[in-house]
Amino acid sequence: MxxxxxxxxxxxxxxxxxxxxxxxxxxxxxxxxxxxxxxxxxxxxxxxxxxxxxxxxxxxxxxxxxDNLIEALLSQTLQDYQAAVDLFAPSGSQSSNLDQHQFEALIDYFLDDISTPESSGMLSELWALAYRHTFAAGILDQMLTRSRKVFRNLIRNRMPTLAPEQCELRGALMVAQLQGLTLYLATSRPQHKELTGLKTAARAAIVHLAFAPEINPDT
CATH class of the missing domain: 1.10.10.60 (Homeodomain-like)
Known part of the structure; x- marks a missing residue:
C-alpha cells in the first residue's frame, strides 16, 4: 500500500x-x-x-x-488525532510548546477517546488482525510510528535539552500506555470499582513521563 x-x-x-x-x-x-x-x-x-x-x-x-477502506480509515483516524493535537497547541502546530495544563488536557482527550466502544473496538480488532495479516501489521506500524512521533515532538519542544533518544523512547512508552489502557478504560468492558481512579492516575503517570528530567543510568 x-x-x-x-x-x-x-x-x-x-x-x-x-x-x-x-x-x-x-x-x-x-x-x-x-x-x-x-x-x-x-x-x-x-x-x-x-x-x-x-x-x-x-x-x-x-x-x-x-483494504483501501481500512487504510483510509486508519489514515483519517490519525489525521483526526493530529487535529486534536493542533487544537490544544497554542500556535496550532504540534511543535508548539504546550504547558503542563494544556498537555494534561490533550492526554485527557486521548484517554476519553480510547474509552469509547468504537475506538476501543477498532484498536482491539486491529491488534488481532495485525498478527494474522501482513497488510494490517504494516498499517498498525504506520499508526504507532506516527503517534509516537507526535508525542516525541511535543516532548522535544517542551524539553529541548532532553537527549533525542530519550524523546523517542518516551514517545513510544506514552503510545504504549495509552493503547494498553484500552483494556481497562473501554466502557464496553467490565468495570471494576477498585479502578475508579485509573484514568486520573494514568494521566498523571503519562504527564510525569513526558516532563521528567533525564535519568542518568550511571547514577
Missing part, C-alpha cells in the same frame, strides 16, 4: 466538491462502526454501502477494495 496519499478522503472527479467529501467521510464513518463492532470478517463493501444508504458502486468509486 502506498504511503504517499495526500488524503484518505480523496476520490475521483468528485473530490473537489463538498458533496463528494461528505460522501467519502460518511463511508469512512460507516466503515469505522462496522469494523469496530463486527471486526474485519464482518466488514464488507456491501455492508458499508447499505449503512451509508448508497449503491455498492458508489463505495467502490471512492475506495476500490476492503
Amino acid at each position: 502506498s504511503s504517499s496519499r495526500t488524503s484518505p478522503l480523496r476520490n475521483k472527479e468528485s473530490e473537489t466538491t463538498g458533496k463528494g467529501y461528505e460522501r467519502a467521510r460518511a463511508i469512512l464513518e460507516a466503515t469505522r462502526t462496522i469494523f469496530a463492532n463486527d471486526g474485519y470478517a464482518g466488514l464488507s463493501m456491501r455492508a458499508v454501502a447499505t449503512k451509508v444508504g448508497v449503491n455498492l458502486s458508489t463505495v467502490q468509486h471512492y475506495y476500490p477494495s476492503k
Whole structure:
C-alpha cells in the first residue's frame, strides 16, 4: 500500500466538491462502526454501502477494495488525532510548546477517546488482525510510528535539552500506555470499582513521563 496519499478522503472527479467529501467521510464513518463492532470478517463493501444508504458502486468509486477502506480509515483516524493535537497547541502546530495544563488536557482527550466502544473496538480488532495479516501489521506500524512521533515532538519542544533518544523512547512508552489502557478504560468492558481512579492516575503517570528530567543510568 502506498504511503504517499495526500488524503484518505480523496476520490475521483468528485473530490473537489463538498458533496463528494461528505460522501467519502460518511463511508469512512460507516466503515469505522462496522469494523469496530463486527471486526474485519464482518466488514464488507456491501455492508458499508447499505449503512451509508448508497449503491455498492458508489463505495467502490471512492475506495476500490476492503483494504483501501481500512487504510483510509486508519489514515483519517490519525489525521483526526493530529487535529486534536493542533487544537490544544497554542500556535496550532504540534511543535508548539504546550504547558503542563494544556498537555494534561490533550492526554485527557486521548484517554476519553480510547474509552469509547468504537475506538476501543477498532484498536482491539486491529491488534488481532495485525498478527494474522501482513497488510494490517504494516498499517498498525504506520499508526504507532506516527503517534509516537507526535508525542516525541511535543516532548522535544517542551524539553529541548532532553537527549533525542530519550524523546523517542518516551514517545513510544506514552503510545504504549495509552493503547494498553484500552483494556481497562473501554466502557464496553467490565468495570471494576477498585479502578475508579485509573484514568486520573494514568494521566498523571503519562504527564510525569513526558516532563521528567533525564535519568542518568550511571547514577
